[in-house]
Amino acid sequence: MNAQDLLNVVVIGSIYTLFAMGLTLSWGVLNILNLAHGAIFMFGGLLAYLVTQDSALSLWIVMPMSMVVCGLIAVLLELVAYRPIRRRVADLHASELATLIASIGAGAMLVAIAENVTENQLVGINPETFVVEQTSFLGLRTTNLEIVIVAIAALLSVTLTLFITRSRHGRALRALAQDPYTCGLLGISPDRMAAATMFVSGALAGAAGVLLAMQLNTVEARLGEPLLLKAFAVIILGGVGSVQGAIAAAFLLALAETFTDVYASTSVRDAVAFGLIIVLLLFRPQGLFSRVAWQRA
Amino acid sequence: MLSDWFSDNETLIQAALAGALLAYSFQIALRAGVFTLGGVGFWAIGGYTTAYLVTEREWATVPAIGVGLLLSAVIGLGLALVLGRLRALYLAMATVAFVLLVQIVAINWEDVTGGAGGLFGIPVTVSTTQVFLVVLVVSIALVFFERGARGRTIEAMRLDEQLAQSVGIDVVRERHLIFVLSSVLAALSGGISAVMFNTLAPEQAGFHLITDTLMMVVIGGAAAWWGALVGAIIVTWLPELLRFAEDYRQIIEAAIVVLVIVYAPEGIVGLVRRVRGLLSGRRPPTATPFADIAAATSPDRGHSQPEAELPPAAGRDPRPATQARNPD
Amino acid sequence: MAALEVERLVVRYGHVTAVRDVDLRLEEGQVGVVLGSNGAGKTSTLNAISGALRPAGGSIRLEGRDITGWPSHRVARAGLVQVPEGRRIIGPLTVEENLKLGAYHLRSNARLQELLADAYALFPILEERRHNAGGLLSGGEQQMLAFGRALMAEPKVLLLDEPSMGLAPIMVDRVIEAVGRIAERGISILMVEQNAAAAFELAAYAYVLEQGEVILEGRVEDVKNDPLVLRAFLGLEEAPTS
Ligand SMILES: Nc1ncnc2c1ncn2[C@@H]1O[C@H](COP(=O)(O)OP(=O)(O)OP(=O)(O)O)[C@@H](O)[C@H]1O
Ligand SMILES: [Mg+2]
Numbered sequence: 001m002n003a004q005d006l007l008n009v010v011v012i013g014s015i016y017t018l019f020a021m022g023l024t025l026s027w028g029v030l031n032i033l034n035l036a037h038g039a040i041f042m043f044g045g046l047l048a049y050l051v052t053q054d055s056a057l058s059l060w061i062v063m064p065m066s067m068v069v070c071g072l073i074a075v076l077l078e079l080v081a082y083r084p085i086r087r088r089v090a091d092l093h094a095s096e097l098a099t100l101i102a103s104i105g106a107g108a109m110l111v112a113i114a115e116n117v118t119e120n121q122l123v124g125i126n127p128e129t130f131v132v133e134q135t136s137f138l139g140l141r142t143t144n145l146e147i148v149i150v151a152i153a154a155l156l157s158v159t160l161t162l163f164i165t166r167s168r169h170g171r172a173l174r175a176l177a178q179d180p181y182t183c184g185l186l187g188i189s190p191d192r193m194a195a196a197t198m199f200v201s202g203a204l205a206g207a208a209g210v211l212l213a214m215q216l217n218t219v220e221a222r223l224g225e226p227l228l229l230k231a232f233a234v235i236i237l238g239g240v241g242s243v244q245g246a247i248a249a250a251f252l253l254a255l256a257e258t259f260t261d262v263y264a265s266t267s268v269r270d271a272v273a274f275g276l277i278i279v280l281l282l283f284r285p286q287g288l289f290s291r292v293a294w295q296r297a
Numbered sequence: 298m299l300s301d302w303f304s305d306n307e308t309l310i311q312a313a314l315a316g317a318l319l320a321y322s323f324q325i326a327l328r329a330g331v332f333t334l335g336g337v338g339f340w341a342i343g344g345y346t347t348a349y350l351v352t353e354r355e356w357a358t359v360p361a362i363g364v365g366l367l368l369s370a371v372i373g374l375g376l377a378l379v380l381g382r383l384r385a386l387y388l389a390m391a392t393v394a395f396v397l398l399v400q401i402v403a404i405n406w407e408d409v410t411g412g413a414g415g416l417f418g419i420p421v422t423v424s425t426t427q428v429f430l431v432v433l434v435v436s437i438a439l440v441f442f443e444r445g446a447r448g449r450t451i452e453a454m455r456l457d458e459q460l461a462q463s464v465g466i467d468v469v470r471e472r473h474l475i476f477v478l479s480s481v482l483a484a485l486s487g488g489i490s491a492v493m494f495n496t497l498a499p500e501q502a503g504f505h506l507i508t509d510t511l512m513m514v515v516i517g518g519a520a521a522w523w524g525a526l527v528g529a530i531i532v533t534w535l536p537e538l539l540r541f542a543e544d545y546r547q548i549i550e551a552a553i554v555v556l557v558i559v560y561a562p563e564g565i566v567g568l569v570r571r572v573r574g575l576l577s578g579r580r581p582p583t584a585t586p587f588a589d590i591a592a593a594t595s596p597d598r599g600h601s602q603p604e605a606e607l608p609p610a611a612g613r614d615p616r617p618a619t620q621a622r623n624p625d
Numbered sequence: 626m627a628a629l630e631v632e633r634l635v636v637r638y639g640h641v642t643a644v645r646d647v648d649l650r651l652e653e654g655q656v657g658v659v660l661g662s663n664g665a666g667k668t669s670t671l672n673a674i675s676g677a678l679r680p681a682g683g684s685i686r687l688e689g690r691d692i693t694g695w696p697s698h699r700v701a702r703a704g705l706v707q708v709p710e711g712r713r714i715i716g717p718l719t720v721e722e723n724l725k726l727g728a729y730h731l732r733s734n735a736r737l738q739e740l741l742a743d744a745y746a747l748f749p750i751l752e753e754r755r756h757n758a759g760g761l762l763s764g765g766e767q768q769m770l771a772f773g774r775a776l777m778a779e780p781k782v783l784l785l786d787e788p789s790m791g792l793a794p795i796m797v798d799r800v801i802e803a804v805g806r807i808a809e810r811g812i813s814i815l816m817v818e819q820n821a822a823a824a825f826e827l828a829a830y831a832y833v834l835e836q837g838e839v840i841l842e843g844r845v846e847d848v849k850n851d852p853l854v855l856r857a858f859l860g861l862e863e864a865p866t867s
Contacts, residue, residue, distance in 0.1 A: 168725065171718070171725060171729075172726065174715070178717065178718075179713055179715060181709070181713070183698075184696065184697035184698050185675055185697050185709060186698075186701055186729060187706075187729055187730050187778055189696070189698040
């Protein structure tokens with residue numbers, strides 16, 4: 001592995017981070033393993049394609065817009081599906097599983113909508129949204145887009161970490177993950193916090209979707225699928241609900257994948273995440289970094 | 298007349314039969330509270346084993362499928378030993394990882410699996426009638442299973458594992474058994490599919506087969522064996538039924554899954570039981586993994602970790618199980 | 626006007642009625658105590674008052690305002706805060722974070738610091754442990770933390786569910802004394818307590834709940850000498866078989 005590969009790791013790790021942070025948040029706080037997350041992520045890219053179809057818009061307009069819409073989609077899922085399930089099902093496991101299945105259905109719905117919109121074609125965001133140029137960074141080949149991706153990932157992960165560790169809402173979120181009943185008694189509305197969590201989670205997915213679609217120069221309905229299981233590996237590795245854990249694990253997974261890519265083959269690379277999931281669940285189900293969700297956050 | 302309908306719809310009938318076997322595999326695990334989605338991996342293992350033995354080794358169909366079942370039973374037991382202690386979401390996702398690993402093996406082991414393109418021209422050696430008989434036999438076996446002592450055992454396990462343990466059920470052993478049984482049923486579905494449809498490709502054994510099969514179990518209902526069968530028939534015919542919706546068909550299909558799991562989690566079985574209950578004036582029991590099964594003992598919510606190291610907040614969740622929870 | 630008035634409260638779990646037509650009244654600045662054996666419906670009553678459960682019937686008024694059926698977070702904002710059975714400290718959060726959780730409604734940092742200083746003044750042990758994980762405190766310390774956390778929400782009425790449960794006798798005294806200090810601030814307190822003797826030192830009024838119904842109520846001086854209370858809660862004779 002050379003320095004160029006490491007740069008690659010940083011870029012891929014940044015995308016994984018953006019994708020996994022939202023997923024670990026909804027799982028850790030609300031016990032929602034949102035398998036529609038990949039579809040919401042894809043929608044971020046799709047929206048960017050749709051609004052730039054006729055006329056180019058700046059990335060700095062397109063991305064926040066996608067974030068807001070994706071956040072709202074996630075909130076919608078919470079309102080029409082996840083919340084009713086939580087209300088009805090008292091048993092935690094039963095409710096988690098029903099939620100999981102609902103999220104699979106919801107994701108399939110979003111994918112089907114996207115297939116309709118794109119007519120099953122590969123589409124691309126208007127390249128004028130962000131003009132990609134080759135540059136070099138510390139003597140390594142890269143693009144201005146890659147630098148933007150890494151910077152945005154860094155910015156959003158620091159913001160989210162600070163939000164969770166320092167703000168009163170972040171404190172409430174961590175408490176909600178442990179004990180919604182007591183939160184209610186202290187004047188915190190679990191429902192409102194849940195909606196807010198889903199919004200943040202969706203918005204992060206939206207940002208990641210726009211950025212990956214730009215980087216790959218394509219959007220397609222199944223853009224999010226491969227990332228979903230990888231994100232699961234990242235979350236297990238980092239500890240469910242731990243944002244810092246997810247960040248560290250995202251880069252670790254990117255490193256492991258690039259490593260197998262370089263020293264073994266690309267086909268083995270895809271197996272890394274899945275193998276990792278099984279091995280980790282066996283030996284350290286609480287994650288490599290945190291002992292218990294939220295304990296370190 | 299009937300035979301016309303039969304020949305016009307033969308592929309759908311075959312798909313529904315194969316689907317029913319796979320749905321049984323999912324359902325039997327769910328009903329025991331074992332949320333494994335690994336069935337699709339065993340579907341692939343059964344399928345490829347059968348296809349390989351029949352095509353390359355020119356074996357007869359029955360022993361070929363038999364080897365597939367045996368192999369799946371062994372791997373299923375291995376998986377049960379390895380992943381057995383995982384619960385709920387963790388088990389679900391670990392078994393999804395297993396399915397995708399099997400898929401990657403299928404893509405890369407070209408000598409046996411034909412690689413990403415898959416296998417073509419597998420000899421078609423079973424008739425629809427034969428498959429129908431197999432499904433019939435399996436269904437009857439499931440009826441006996443459901444009615445028998447073991448049926449009550451797995452019911453107890455799903456409702457309350459600790460309680461089941463305390464009344465002398467060897468939960469670990471039963472879970473392993475369920476794992477193996479579920480794997481074998483899935484492999485049967487895969488093996489039959491291979492020699493019924495004459496092609497087999499890795500992309501068939503991916504996430505969307507998990508989705509489709511879950512859809513069957515959810516729509517049909519998991520509380521009785523026939524829920525899987527009805528679900529398989531409905532899901533197989535759904536594209537036909539929704540033909541009028543044209544481009545919106547898949548959106549509607551997915552929406553149905555969401556609506557059912559959120560608002561009618563007991564599926565068709567629940568519906569039928571409710572109607573029957575109304576007619577006889579009795580309240581039907583709830584018995585679906587997705588419905589509210591823990592009316593009496595609602596555990597603390599919010600502890601998603603399999604092994605939380607901190608002491609959980611003492612006391613049971615004081616929120617009522619069956620009373621409506623307060624809205625925001 | 627009473628601080629809290631509960632009329633004909635009914636709580637059901639499915640087909641089981643846990644609380645039946647319970648009337649309670651708590652005067653401003655008063656301490657009331659609810660006695661009852663296990664499963665009598667004490668926690669259910671408190672949960673219904675604080676909005677954690679939706680009552681199946683009856684009405685609840687907080688300082689004259691009808692709060693029946695409100696969700697718990699709204700009830701808390703309106704000034705009624707429940708300290709739950711078993712304390713329910715958020716284990717992974719530090720002591721200080723747990724306290725700040727109670728002040729979730731506050732946007733102003735200045736007021737937050739004031740309340741925090743106040744809580745530390747009331748329970749100095751919390752200040753010593755401010756950076757420890759809440760889950761690592763002893764039972765008695767956790768109870769102080771639960772009190773402190775509830776006070777951070779600036780309540781007018783506090784509901785305490787068995788604050789002395791599972792504590793060593795010496796800690797029980799401390800907890801009761803802490804309740805006394807809270808009461809001195811003019812906060813009205815409705816307390817469920819198994820330790821009747823201790824509770825009677827603070828309380829002015831008492832209710833006895835049995836199988837979801839109030840079977841006895843009155844001023845503490847009177848209730849104290851009731852043969853039923855003497856036998857069942859003050860341990861002066863064998864418990865009755867009901
Ligand atoms: N979530 C629940 N679901 C069903 N029944 C419940 C639930 N919570 C309590 N009950 C029942 O309601 C009745 C009253 O329970 P509650 O917890 O209010 O009693 P309690 O007086 O607080 O008892 P304890 O002294 O043990 O705390 C009991 O019979 C109990 O079994
Ligand atoms: Mg109680």
